[in-house]
Amino acid sequence: MSISHVSSLIKPAKNIAVLGAGAWGTALAIHLSKAGHAVTLWTHCAEQARVMTVHHENARYLSGVTFPTTLSISDSLEALIPHVDAVLVVVPSSAFKQILQKISAQLSARCLHVAWATKGFDPSSQCLLHEIAFDVLDERVGLTVLSGPTFxxxxxxxxxxxxxxASEKENEAQYWADLFHFDAFRMYTQTDMIGVEIGGAYKNIIAIATGLSDGLRLGANARAALISRGMAEMMRFGQALGARPETLMGLAGLGDLVLTCTDDLSRNRRFGKCLAESGQTA
Structure with missing residues (x-):
């Protein structure tokens, strides 16, 4: 028996709701299920919930990946949220505030842990997502952002x-790290929520630019220049908003930037390439 499997057996299993059944939410729900937790993946679409329940996969976003037997599906926040220990929000940034508003009144005394793996800014206020979360949710709820170089x-x-x-409370950051630690997955902790969120959002801009560059066949030199100068710009922008430089030089900044700019699994990079190849880049 592997060490990772032993550790998963001795840590207490949690009842976790993952909100958002796109590719990223589904992937995180699958991993948490494999780690031994009772996970429910929520989708706003009743038909999608039915299809995933019947076929035990998310064919629309992660075709060919079978769900663990401990992964359940729901389309009802009202039936789900009052009975879980923790909530992981993985919806688009445009829907982030609305989802938090919907679950805020349903969080029970047992559920004081909310995290999100959503990247981006709130499109209405241009605020970072932790600012939205602190404004909407009860102050008793521990808040954590999860990010890094991942497909x-x-x-x-x-x-x-x-x-x-990342959480302002070290014990909250560790809570989610403990939930995710399993097999070949490692979660590192820190307290710089601003830096982690900026890294996850800003790298998308540079990824589109590198996609454009590669789509126009401007070469490896241009790609390297865009990534390195984009990193410098991210550092200046982040520090202006209060991010720590070491955060942006780590997994959530440089790591995510390199991954997103250099592999065609990145949607932002592919978007840039498509723009260039279509000729619609005026």
Whole structure:
């Protein structure tokens, strides 16, 4: 028996709700289920919930990856949220505030842990997502952001992955790290929520630029210049908002930037390439 399997057996299993059944939410739900937790993946679409329940996979976003037997599906927040120990939000940033507002009144005394793996800014206020969460949720709820260089397909298939769990409260960051630690998955902890969120959002801009560059066949020199100068710009932007430089030089900044800019599994990189190849880049 492997060490990782032994550790998963001795840590208490949790009842976790993962909100958002896209590729990323599904991948994280699969991993948490494999780690021994009772996980329910929520989708806002009743038909999608029915299809995933019947076929035991998310064919639309992660075709060919079978769900663990401990992974359940739901389309009802009202029936789900009052009975879980922790909530992981993995919806688009445009829906982030709305989801938090919906679950805020349903969080029970047993569920004081909310995290999100959503990347981006709130499109209405341009605030970072932790600012939205602190404003919407009760102050008793521990808040954590999860980010890092990851592709959903690789996480779902159990390939080696490292992420960052960041919270103003060290015990909250560790809570989520403990939930995720399993097999080839490692979660590192820190307290710089601003830096982690900026790294996860800003790298998308640079990824589109590198996709454009590669789509126009401008060469490896141009790609390297975009990544390195983009990193410098991210550092200046992050420090202006209060991020720590070492955060942006780590997994959530540099790591995510390199991954997103250099592999065609990145949607932002592919978007940039498509723009260039279509000629619609004016």
């Amino acid at each position: 959903a397909d690789e996480v779902a298939r159990g390939l080696p992955t490292a992420m960052v769990s």
